[in-house]
Amino acid sequence: NAGVTQTPKFRVLKTGQSMTLLCAQDMNHEYMYWYRQDPGMGLRLIHYSVGEGTTAKGEVPDGYNVSRLKKQNFLLGLESAAPSQTSVYFCASSYSTVKGGLSLGELFFGEGSRLTVL
Amino acid sequence: RKEVEQDPGPFNVPEGATVAFNCTYSNSASQSFFWYRQDCRKEPKLLMSVYSSGNEDGRFTAQLNRASQYISLLIRDSKLSDSATYLCVVNRDNTGKLIFGQGTTLQVKP
Numbered sequence: 272n273a274g275v276t277q278t279p280k281f282r283v284l285k286t287g288q289s290m291t292l293l294c295a296q297d298m299n300h301e302y303m304y305w306y307r308q309d310p311g312m313g314l315r316l317i318h319y320s321v322g323e324g325t326t327a328k329g330e331v332p333d334g335y336n337v338s339r340l341k342k343q344n345f346l347l348g349l350e351s352a353a354p355s356q357t358s359v360y361f362c363a364s365s366y367s368t369v370k371g372g373l374s375l376g377e378l379f380f381g382e383g384s385r386l387t388v389l
Numbered sequence: 390r391k392e393v394e395q396d397p398g399p400f401n402v403p404e405g406a407t408v409a410f411n412c413t414y415s416n417s418a419s420q421s422f423f424w425y426r427q428d429c430r431k432e433p434k435l436l437m438s439v440y441s442s443g444n445e446d447g448r449f450t451a452q453l454n455r456a457s458q459y460i461s462l463l464i465r466d467s468k469l470s471d472s473a474t475y476l477c478v479v480n481r482d483n484t485g486k487l488i489f490g491q492g493t494t495l496q497v498k499p
Contacts, residue, residue: 313491
């Protein structure tokens, strides 16, 4: 019953270091998302993907890159981490169409990854 | 201006009270609307979808007003366990781009 799994759950980086967050889902969902959540800001969409091999920019894409080489995985990369990227990162996935009573918008989230950049 | 806006609160209400939250969205092409619930330091979870005709799920009622571009969530007979942050979510253009409001915090007190 894995659902959406994010790794790592915690990470501390120094400014300028790079890292990759991995999101894996076992529900055969077409859509996958990366959000960041900061106090008072709610969840802000970084990048999303509507299918294997495709990605698109969200609200706050600068400083991040993503890849969706396999349907079940969505990777979020920080090439040169900055203190402003200190946040909680959530990955989510969803169906693309109405299916079995579910519709686009029913997101299944991972437990979050807490990233601190010093 | 944010595309999806909510009053962050906090809303402090006694048990048994009725409380209502509103959420406004700026893109008139938005197609689908949802309310999510997020407990402290946890991931958000779907509370309910919002349909044009309005919909009810137990003590929770969601309404959509397309003309004024807002959605609402009404909670009746509040329970202590309703204390959480409620997030409004809008699916713009059915493109898969799901935008969250900043959330409204509810604290139900005994």
